[in-house]
Amino acid sequence: MALPYIARELKVPMSTIELVTSVYMIAICVLLIFWGKLSDSVGRIWLFQLGTILFALGSLFCGLSMTLPWLLTARLIQATGAAMTMATNFGIITAIFPMNQHGRALGVNSALLQLGNIAGPGIGGGVLAVLSWHWIFLINVPVALVAFLIGVLVFPRQRPSLAGAHMDWPGYGSYSVIILGFFITVFWAQTAGLSWVTLLPGMLAFVALVAFVQIERYASDPLIPFAIFKNPGFTIGILTAMIVYMLGYFNSVIMPFYLEETLGLSALTAGFCMMAIPAANVISAPIGGNLGDHFGAERVSFSRCFSGVCRSGVV
Template sequence: MFDNIKNSPNYRWYVLATVAVGTFMATLDGSIVNVALPTISHQLNSNLSTLQWVVTAYLLTITSLLPVFGRLADLMGRKKVFGYGFLVFILGSALCGLAQNIWFLVATRVVQALGAAMLMSNSPAIITAIFPPKERGKALGLTGTVVALGSLTGPALGGILIKLAGWRSIFYINVPIGLLGFAAVLLVLPKDVPNKEKEPFDYLGALSFTLGMIFLLLGITNGEDWGWSSLPVLMSIIIGIILLISFILTERKVTHPMINLSLFRNRPFLIGNLAGGLSFIAMFANNMILPFYLQGVLNYDPAQAGMLLMIFPITMAITAPISGNASDKFGPVFLTTTGLTITGVGLLYFSTLSASASFYHIIPGAILTGLGAGMFQSPNNSSVMSSVPPQKLGVAGGINSLVRNLGMVIGIAWSVSLFDALGGVASPNPSQIDAFMSAYHYVMLVAMAIAFTAAVISFNRKSYAKAQ
């Protein structure tokens, strides 16, 4: 059976389908847990400040380990690391479902995140290695669709599962999906080619990077709750910066660094990651505050708000493969720049909404931002991954995923802090509506400026790997 699959002219698409299972599972779990938090809080007797670690621990672990597992895959083999990722994720998910107290759940979410990081860091590398340049953008575009569908499906599927089988089912659902994915890894993914040079792993670099990212993100994600001038937040950010500086100094000296900093001298790689990070910073500012506008100001119920919030990922899911296919023919510059510009226009549109906007007034902004994101992501990812040599695909994919996660974290942190500083209140009473709208409009204008800045940066990528 395996020989038939491997010799099939469609073999590369079987590989893509296998990778898509891991990508879907990781993104599904990132969104499915949020809808269960109130139920988990009640059943495990947890307050909100403790409950947030169910989300934060998962995020911190994934973000801090993406380049580490990308580098390990370059050394050990991508099939091996990707396959182990499924097994670790399955184990973590099963343990999450067995949790009897909140801290056991947090600890097992860390295990789950280890598996997710192994999957997420290797997905773009596996696709880039198996697809020729003329089809690479299309393949990465379909992966973007899977990401959007995972995010879209999570809240809806989570709500159904919790109603039918309780909150533990949202973790148990990963077990059969993960077993299916692991079987596909064994049957479909190509065998790893041994690394003849036997390069050593940079343990010091990995440790300083991982700890640096954990401390830095710990400060950023808790800045609003703990206070940006509080000692824990300041110390976390300072320690994180010191460790990351130490990491950079280490990487410049060792013979085989965890992250070869010369990658950033590659213009398409640097420009693509910078523009990508800024795009997520801009998008997640709106993704964070828009639900509060819909429910707190317009008084929509969760179902109505959910319908409007679905427009963004649906539009992105439709646009991403089309844009990826177009980038294979025309290159990334026009598509990425136009996509970011459309995103900026969509954010500008959101800045004009009033406290009495109708349901249909929200739709154009959601379509514009989804269209812009879909146009940008696939060509940008293809440009970034096509710009590095094959032996660096793993670490490049890890960095690409890291930039995405960092953009999400920073986008949420700065938008909430600015919104709060301008007098915005998450659940406003009638006398606070004007302050909410003023703060929301200002945040959207800043996000628009970030998106337009990213468009200018993206326009300046001078070269890319052309289809052959």
Template sequence: MYALKNFDFDEETIYKNRWIIQFVLIVVPFMGSLDASIVNVVLPSIKKDLGINLSLSSLIVSSYIITVATTIIIFGKLGDLKGKGRVFLYGIIVFIFGSFLCSISPNITILIISRVIQGIGASIVMANNQGLTAIVFPPNERGRALGLSGSAVALGSILGPALGGFIMTYLSWHFIFLINIPIGLISFIVGYKTLPARNSTSDVKLDKYGAFVFFISIFILFSSLLVSQDMGFSNLYVILGFFIGFVFLFFFIRLEKKLKEPMLNLNLFKIKSLSFNLVCAFIYYFISSSINLIIPFYLSDTFNYSQSQISTIILVNPLIMFFIAPVSGYLSDKIGPKKVTLAGLFIIICSMILMIRLDENSLKVYILASLCVFGFASGTFNSPNTTLVMSTVKSEYLGITGSINSLIRNLGMASGTSISTSILYHQMSSLAGHKVEDIVSSYFVYGMKSVFVVLLTLSITAFILSNIDKKLDFDKN
């Protein structure tokens, strides 16, 4: 990869190629979204083919999630130190290699190792694509670029189930990973010719001790979150895991405060706009993952809808998001991201109010309308919120800020899934008068409504925080 160390482009060339570069920046997130949605569809087939139990098959998903979460900050910092374009290209290579290994995996051990490698590649890309977008696009075009990225992720979610069904009908599960290879190679070739990959002039070294302690803390915390979905938050091992994870996180913060050149500059969080918008992002992904968990069970256990009916209904959310996200990005560029973000949060509140009214007698048209409103809110909120986050820091911190934003997304999704599950089962158990360990249709709606009350409270909190944040002068960034 010698050539990656020597090529460079001037700003005029970068600006001229900015939309070609954007194609590269959105393809890998698209593949990641497509991959995630396909894997969920074909997981039962992989379980049967490899002769494994449910716990092992769940590791196929969780190993990827944990890998991304534990390494994304590290690769964001490396992008700032070594050049985001170059690190991004290496990420594509690792992702392709991991996908190839997944496609030829003969057993669960090799498949999980391959998923870890694939997760490392995805983490490298995710840690640097937002920072590259902020570099390549001027502020008045950044919203549109990020909006297209949101549409690409939504499109991956839309195509995943259908493509997974097609592959399992005519081929084998191995091909869900093989399709990443040609797409990844095209992205690498185009990116190699267009991405800015400047040599770093900094002598700063990566804080290896900080990186190690951070890795351990996030690994334990995310593992505890994922395990809590089955074991509950009251389980002794889960409580112990959270305690140990937070102890390591405490030591990480103490260590970073003492270093002149830390891996994570904690002073970034003193920027009120950055912190507030990260909290809003966390709340959105918490809400989104909770809805994605609750609604399919609601449709299945309350109305006995078939799998195809459920798939069709839940596709409404990403489909609406696919069309709205670019429009939201365009409006963000025209009238400012703060106004569009507030509009998105307000619509989220409206969607939560609609969902609280869901019950055993809800009409299908009302369910679809509720999901449409949330899809509209998602498409409206995402890109301007990311624009606000990425516009609060200096260029040398774009990589680490983008990776923090991605970590917050993963943390919000994992937390939403775990906590909403706990609330659901706690409320069902409370109504039943004994501990409920599986979904009981007669108690489900009561538990679901409790989850939506929490989600409504969180969405109102995010709206208030976003209103408090009035100091970001976007036009000057």
């Protein structure tokens, strides 16, 4: 919701201001698998709590930003904390609940996440109606601190330990090059057009992909064991999640500009318009979790993916 306001105040075009969102998402994409791997050794609860504090600090720095480079740096800090919590969230849930309740528990978790997505646009629009865009980030600070304190009271005590920590550094390095090379090509080509120069990071990413496959095939403790893709439930679920989140990303970046710049809606009205999709997800997430427990996650995931594509087509 704040991107049009930030673009106007910092005097940057849409193709540049979308970096505020893109840098955040790219950093999460690079770091998520790193923290997920590390959490198996150091402990998920400890990493989750540390991520919450880092997210609060990143939000504070975002709110104090006066230039785009400062804001992007703060978003990297925020993304680091967010990646820690995202990498450990589902692992904590599946460790607490028995197998036959995983679908229901994860469904409730998704519903709560969507409640945040519902409140976000409405609250964001209200904040922008009376305050500057900086408060969109500053409002996260007390929320994150409250979440941290609740975690201190609720979670069992856990001491971090690096004794058994092991990281496949060649695999992680090549994985990072894949992600960064691909996204640099995409965003560079938007402003400079397609050329051998703009395609160079993409070609480097392809070379890194080939190297990554070879490294992971022979690694003693691979970053991504390819055997997990033999599980159809996991493979379908991960592909579905990729498509759904890809569609959601386009909606979150482009829709505010369309509603505010093209249709001329106020920030508050645009915020309420963007609440429709997460509101529907709040209702469907627990239902989908229960259906997954009874009919299989693959069928439910595929139906969700199909409905998401149809929804984006209608929009």
